Amino acid sequence: xxxxxxxxxxxxxxxxxxxxxxxxxxxxxxxxxxxxxxxxxxxxxxxxxxxxxxxxxxxxxxxxxxxxxxxxxxxxxxxxxxxxxxxxxxxxxxxxxxxxxxxxxxxxxxxxxxxxxxxxxxxxxxxxxxxxxxxxxxxxxxxxxxxxxxxxxxxxxxxxxxxxxxxxxxxxxxxxxxxxxxxxxxxxxxxxxxxxxxxxxxxx
Amino acid sequence: xxxxxxxxxxxxxxxxxxxxxxxxxxxxxxxxxxxxxxxxxxxxxxxxxxxxxxxxxxxxxxxxxxxxxxxxxxxxxxxxxxxxxxxxxxxxxxxxxxxxxxxxxxxxxxxxxxxxxxxxxxxxxxxxxxxxxxxxxxxxxxxxxxxxxxxxxxxxxxxxxxxxxxxxxxxxxxxxxxxxxxxxxxxxxxxxxxxxxxxxxxxxxxxxxxxxxxxxxxxxxxxxxxxxxxxxxxxxxxxxxxxxxxxxxxxxxxxxxxxxxxxxxxxxxxxxxxxxxxxxxxxxxxxxxxxxxxxxxxxxxxxxxxxxxxxxxxxxxxxxxxxxxxxxxxxxxxxxxxxxxxxxxxxxxxxxxxxxxxxxxxxxxxxxxxxxxxxxxxxxxxxxxxxxxxxxxxxxxxxxxxxxxxxxxxxxxxxxxxxxxxxxxxxxxxxxxxxxxxxxxxxxxxxxxxxxxxxxxxxxxxxxxxxxxxxxxxxxxxxxxxxxxxxxxxxxxxxxxxxxxxxxxxxxxxxxxxxxxxxxxxxxxxxxxxxxxxxxxxxxxxxxxxxxxxxxxxxxxxxxxxxxxxxxxxxxxxxxxxxxxxxxxxxxxxxxxx
Numbered sequence: 180x181x182x183x184x185x186x187x188x189x190x191x192x193x194x195x196x197x198x199x200x201x202x203x204x205x206x207x208x209x210x211x212x213x214x215x216x217x218x219x220x221x222x223x224x225x226x227x228x229x230x231x232x233x234x235x236x237x238x239x240x241x242x243x244x245x246x247x248x249x250x251x252x253x254x255x256x257x258x259x260x261x262x263x264x265x266x267x268x269x270x271x272x273x274x275x276x277x278x279x280x281x282x283x284x285x286x287x288x289x290x291x292x293x294x295x296x297x298x299x300x301x302x303x304x305x306x307x308x309x310x311x312x313x314x315x316x317x318x319x320x321x322x323x324x325x326x327x328x329x330x331x332x333x334x335x336x337x338x339x340x341x342x343x344x345x346x347x348x349x350x351x352x353x354x355x356x357x358x359x360x361x362x363x364x365x366x367x368x369x370x371x372x373x374x375x376x377x378x379x380x381x382x383x
Numbered sequence: 384x385x386x387x388x389x390x391x392x393x394x395x396x397x398x399x400x401x402x403x404x405x406x407x408x409x410x411x412x413x414x415x416x417x418x419x420x421x422x423x424x425x426x427x428x429x430x431x432x433x434x435x436x437x438x439x440x441x442x443x444x445x446x447x448x449x450x451x452x453x454x455x456x457x458x459x460x461x462x463x464x465x466x467x468x469x470x471x472x473x474x475x476x477x478x479x480x481x482x483x484x485x486x487x488x489x490x491x492x493x494x495x496x497x498x499x500x501x502x503x504x505x506x507x508x509x510x511x512x513x514x515x516x517x518x519x520x521x522x523x524x525x526x527x528x529x530x531x532x533x534x535x536x537x538x539x540x541x542x543x544x545x546x547x548x549x550x551x552x553x554x555x556x557x558x559x560x561x562x563x564x565x566x567x568x569x570x571x572x573x574x575x576x577x578x579x580x581x582x583x584x585x586x587x588x589x590x591x592x593x594x595x596x597x598x599x600x601x602x603x604x605x606x607x608x609x610x611x612x613x614x615x616x617x618x619x620x621x622x623x624x625x626x627x628x629x630x631x632x633x634x635x636x637x638x639x640x641x642x643x644x645x646x647x648x649x650x651x652x653x654x655x656x657x658x659x660x661x662x663x664x665x666x667x668x669x670x671x672x673x674x675x676x677x678x679x680x681x682x683x684x685x686x687x688x689x690x691x692x693x694x695x696x697x698x699x700x701x702x703x704x705x706x707x708x709x710x711x712x713x714x715x716x717x718x719x720x721x722x723x724x725x726x727x728x729x730x731x732x733x734x735x736x737x738x739x740x741x742x743x744x745x746x747x748x749x750x751x752x753x754x755x756x757x758x759x760x761x762x763x764x765x766x767x768x769x770x771x772x773x774x775x776x777x778x779x780x781x782x783x784x785x786x787x788x789x790x791x792x793x794x795x796x797x798x799x800x801x802x803x804x805x806x807x808x809x810x811x812x813x814x815x816x817x818x819x820x821x822x823x824x825x826x827x828x829x830x831x832x833x834x835x836x837x838x839x840x841x842x843x844x845x846x847x848x849x850x851x852x853x854x855x856x857x858x859x860x861x862x863x864x865x866x867x868x869x870x871x872x873x874x875x876x877x878x879x880x881x882x883x884x885x886x887x888x889x890x891x892x893x894x895x896x897x898x899x900x901x902x903x904x905x906x907x908x909x910x911x912x913x914x915x916x917x918x919x920x921x922x923x924x925x926x927x928x929x930x931x932x933x934x935x936x937x938x939x940x941x942x943x944x945x946x947x948x949x950x951x952x953x954x955x956x957x958x959x960x961x962x963x964x965x966x967x968x969x970x971x972x973x974x975x976x977x
Contacts, residue, residue: 189760195767202774233756235908260759261752265935282763282794285770 213237254295411462463525488602495607515569526574576605753913871899
């Protein structure tokens, strides 16, 4: 359901970490450097990446930046034996879920992975949901879109009718169409849907 | 010298040579000019009319005579034998004729000196003169002093120091006789024949005075106490026309002792020049004695030299003073310079010391860090594996559980030791405002011996940028990077190092570019890893330290290897954010490890 990716330039460390996680019943995928990881992993899918910081070419922090800029739902945990506070701050600011010191205790890592799994799935679902909402919004006609914006502002049909200078009956029809297309049953649900979506700005 | 110099010019009526310059004849004399002219005018009137020339007669004292001769103002000279030979010696005057005065028979024995005293005084030898009051007319008088001075000198007596009571009373000569007669003086030194003349003229009564220490001279009418010398000589100067001299000599020789000119001139006739060797002898004798040194003349002659020397010495002294002052100033400047140099050297030495201290600390820290990392990896592996084993234990393998947990404890213990060790080696950073241009220049200054060794001058392109940073740490970075560049260019024929400092997007960008051997791709990718080195004795921590420091300053560092036709070499660039907020500085003051 949710892959765990290990990236570390030390093969022994990779092997032992995956052996430990294997003991916990978690299967992992190991990569010796950032490029290997990037060429093998689909960043659009949910997953958990455990990154070492000190690596040749693209280091862990750079890889983190790359992942986050890609707007990937991946949860990233930085795992380093050589970290400083400034590195940690930088990593967290750049969207890492956690910054932990190597070697990490299996139990602690397991808990973290649970959280990470939830996060990546939530993130993936939200992205999925956003995509869906986007598609629904795209199916609206311009007039319907206009009416939806008014509805979201909490205005009554007659007010909208007056502002858009259309018959109230027509507004009611548009409103029903919008609810139908957006797959909600009433205005409150519509507002909820839009609020959850990061595309609620409706920049279609 | 108060004496008036009177020149009498004789004009000859009906002379066709009116326009000609008169012939100047200098006559040595102590008498007044009138007396001199009375004596010599008739003679030169006659000569003048015979040769159709005019004469100017000048009565001169010895000093004046010598002056005029020196200035070439005279054509002919009439002077006593001693002066004549002196002028002959000094100015090349040649003696043309010798005068035969009255009372004389031989021209080479015509003048002597007489020691005259009262009849009652007994003087048997020259030494006796030292007891008496002696008078003479003038130290320059020939018969009146110099001849006798010569005699005294030969007897080993210095008239000026040995004759206790010697005085010069001047002219006329009869005055000296009067002094002796009156008892004011005991002895008078006078030319021979003066006493005889005085007696003849009735000025002095015969028998009152006598001539002592008489020399026996044949063919001489007067009594003398000395050798006899020639009388006046007529000399021409070297530059005087010899034809004119011949004409004048001819005219002078034609004068007979019965002619009125000779009688007025108190001489018998002019004779051919006589042997003057004994006059030279006298001159030599006198010259040996400093008392005849013509101080006045010498002084006068010497004055320009003295003044010249004085001015020269003064100038020399002034020059000396100036040089001395310059030396003092230069010495001051030099010592100041030396002091400054020493100070500079001292501060450079201090800087270097500081630098090496900082480097040592950084290296220690980095080494600890590196070792820690290297140990941390296998320890992590062990821990992971052990925990993995633990997870795979079946309930029957309970014994192993305890052991494996102890393995984990041991690993954790080892790691905490490593961590503490690493923290111990970590140094807190000190942040302050840092002028990067100044920092770069100071660093190059610090490294000047190394730059000199490679014979290289860094090409600088710097813009003014300041930031807040730990200066000594940044200096470590610069020194490490520059030293790497220098090492890479060790065997390059034309090493070139350029350092650029610019500002871009609130970042100070410092770039160091060399044309050295560069790095392989693998080495470049592992450039900032500990214990990775291409140097034989390198630790492989320099670049790690650089990266650590730059990252601590929230900057970035990266290396690019340029290898195209034009440029080859490594470029290392790092950026530092400008305007770091003080708050963030406080938090990062301690760079502890997570």
